[in-house]
Amino acid sequence: MPVDIVGFPTRVGASRFTADGLPVVDERLVVDPRSEMGATLLNLLAWQAGGLGVLAPLALVFYEPGFGGFTERLRYGGFASNADGPLVMVPMGSVPWLTVVRSGPGSYAFTFSQVLGMDGVLVDLPISCAVAYPIALPSVPTLYSVARVVSVGTTVSVAIESRPGGVLTEHAVALAVFGGGA
Amino acid sequence: MAGFPRIPTRAAFGPTFENVRPVRDPRTELDAATMNLLAWQVAGASQTIPLALLVMQPAPPDLGIGLHFEAWATAQDGAPPVLEYFGVGLYQITYPVTAPDENGTAIAFVPRAVMAFMQGGVGGLTAYAQISAGAIQIAVLDLLGAAADAQVMLVVW
Numbered sequence: 001m002p003v004d005i006v007g008f009p010t011r012v013g014a015s016r017f018t019a020d021g022l023p024v025v026d027e028r029l030v031v032d033p034r035s036e037m038g039a040t041l042l043n044l045l046a047w048q049a050g051g052l053g054v055l056a057p058l059a060l061v062f063y064e065p066g067f068g069g070f071t072e073r074l075r076y077g078g079f080a081s082n083a084d085g086p087l088v089m090v091p092m093g094s095v096p097w098l099t100v101v102r103s104g105p106g107s108y109a110f111t112f113s114q115v116l117g118m119d120g121v122l123v124d125l126p127i128s129c130a131v132a133y134p135i136a137l138p139s140v141p142t143l144y145s146v147a148r149v150v151s152v153g154t155t156v157s158v159a160i161e162s163r164p165g166g167v168l169t170e171h172a173v174a175l176a177v178f179g180g181g182a
Numbered sequence: 183m184a185g186f187p188r189i190p191t192r193a194a195f196g197p198t199f200e201n202v203r204p205v206r207d208p209r210t211e212l213d214a215a216t217m218n219l220l221a222w223q224v225a226g227a228s229q230t231i232p233l234a235l236l237v238m239q240p241a242p243p244d245l246g247i248g249l250h251f252e253a254w255a256t257a258q259d260g261a262p263p264v265l266e267y268f269g270v271g272l273y274q275i276t277y278p279v280t281a282p283d284e285n286g287t288a289i290a291f292v293p294r295a296v297m298a299f300m301q302g303g304v305g306g307l308t309a310y311a312q313i314s315a316g317a318i319q320i321a322v323l324d325l326l327g328a329a330a331d332a333q334v335m336l337v338v339w
Contacts, residue, residue, distance in 0.1 A: 007222035017216050019208030027210035042212065049223045056227035060339070062295050076294055076339075078189070078229035118222045133297040135312070144310055144323060163308060164327050174295050174339075176230065 007118035008080040009058050009125050011180040014043075014050030056080055057176035058125055061110060062135060065102050067170045074098070075172070081115045081125075097125075106145075106160035106168035110175055113154075124154070128179030132158040134171040145169050152177075185284035186253040187291045189228050195221035233291075234338040237301055238265055238273065240322075241331035248333075254281045254291075271322040271329030275336060279316070292316055295339045303332035311336060 006012070015021035023043040030038040059079045066072030077095055099111045114122035132147035150157040156177060162169040184194035199214035199221075236250035245267050252260040263277040280288035296318050298311035307330055310321045322332045 007219055008226035012219065012223055017219060019213075022209070024209055024212075027207070037212070039210070045220060046216075049220050049227075052227035052231065053223045055231075057230040060230040080226035080230050118219070134310075135295045135297070144308075144321070144327070146308060163323065164325055174297065 006123075008053070009115055009117065009123060009180060012050060012053045014047045017046035017050065053080075057178055058127065058180060059098075059112065059175075059177045061098065061175045062172065063100055063108065063110070063175065064172045065108065065170055067105070072100075072102070074100070079115055081117055081123075104168065105170050107157070108160075108173065109155050109157045111155040112177070125177070126180035127152060127154065127156065127177045130156045130175060130177045132156075132176075133174045134160055135174045145171050147171075147173055186228075186256075187233055187281040187289050188283065190225055192221055192225040195225060232337045232339050233293075234263075234277065235336060236263065236275070237333065237335045238275070238320075240303075240333050241270070242267060252281065254283065254289075269329070270331055273320040273334070275318040275320065276316070277318075277338070293318060293338050297337045299335045299337070301333040301335045304330075307332050309334045 018024055024039045026039045030036045057080065060076070061074065062076040064070065064073050064075055074095060077098060079097070097113045097115045099113070101109045101111070103109065112125045112127060115125055117123045130149045130152050132149050134145045134147045145160050145162050148159045148161065150159050156175060158173055158175060160169050160171045160173060161167065184190040199217045201214045205211045205213045231253070233254075234250070234252045237248045239246045239248050245265065247262045247265050250260070250262045251258065254260065261278070263275050266274040266276070268274060277291060277293065279290065279292075281291040283289050293313050293316070296311040296313055298309035298320050300307055300309050300322070306325045307322055309332070310323065312319050318336065318338070320334055320336065322330050322334060324330050
């Protein structure tokens with residue numbers, strides 16, 4: 001039996017899906033592959049789940065700042081550790097593990113607090129890197145701009161700059177955070 | 183069912199599994215804890231991974247989609263989206279309005295967010311993408327804002 005079973009936000013490699021880190025084996029030959037799961041298939045599932053777990057972002061956030069009459073909101077919040085599914089179109093402040101602070105035009109700080117792990121225990125989100133990208137959404141005017149991750153940690157700071165010009169500019173932004181270890 | 187292009191939750195993979203008896207040989211028997219971990223990880227990754235990506239070639243006569251992957255086309259047999267050329271550096275990508283789930287049932291698909299990235303080409307270019315009426319519009323601009331043709335990778339959520 002695997003020991004210390006913990007899933008997202010902790011990374012889980014394929015070896016964690018078996019008792020000793022080795023692939024499982026068939027006790028007998030599979031007679032009917034439609035009604036029996038062979039060891040080869042289970043090993044493939046574990047391998048794929050391990051690979052997905054290594055590379056999938058720990059969190060994906062689509063954030064719309066409040067400006068020009070638009071309401072600040074979280075358009076999408078997908079957390080790899082959220083077993084209940086993504087959060088879609090929720091007002092800010094309603095997500096207990098994410099706070100967004102807009103310090104000025106195009107300057108946003110995303111602070112991730114502890115999230116519920118697989119066993120229902122609150123754990124830190126082990127963020128080590130992030131990518132940000134300005135996204136155009138139906139409620140936000142189209143602007144040509146670029147996003148820059150300014151700092152990474154429990155708080156990820158993002159700056160949106162216009163192109164050309166390099167002026168800090170309001171814009172909706174997508175943020176994906178990565179990190180952790182198996 | 184609940185598979186791609188939908189985003190399955192943990193609940194889609196069934197209840198929290200329990201062993202009907204203790205596992206005697208973990209090498210040949212599937213522990214409920216393993217199944218629970220598999221379900222958690224797959225549901226979790228499904229929340230954050232892209233649903234599609236492609237690499238497009240920039241301009242006529244080579245205009246086209248070179249690579250494309252869709253989460254619902256697990257056999258890598260999905261039809262590519264439609265690429266339209268609107269002029270130098272201006273493109274539109276349109277995915278089918280439905281995509282098949284694991285049972286082959288057509289499920290509505292609307293891109294929620296997109297990102298475009300330069301793939302090679304000359305320096306100083308930036309790719310931009312936005313969603314407009316379900317279609318994905320891409321622009322490639324230089325440092326002065328002038329459009330230019332270039333190879334672009336598009337990531338779709």
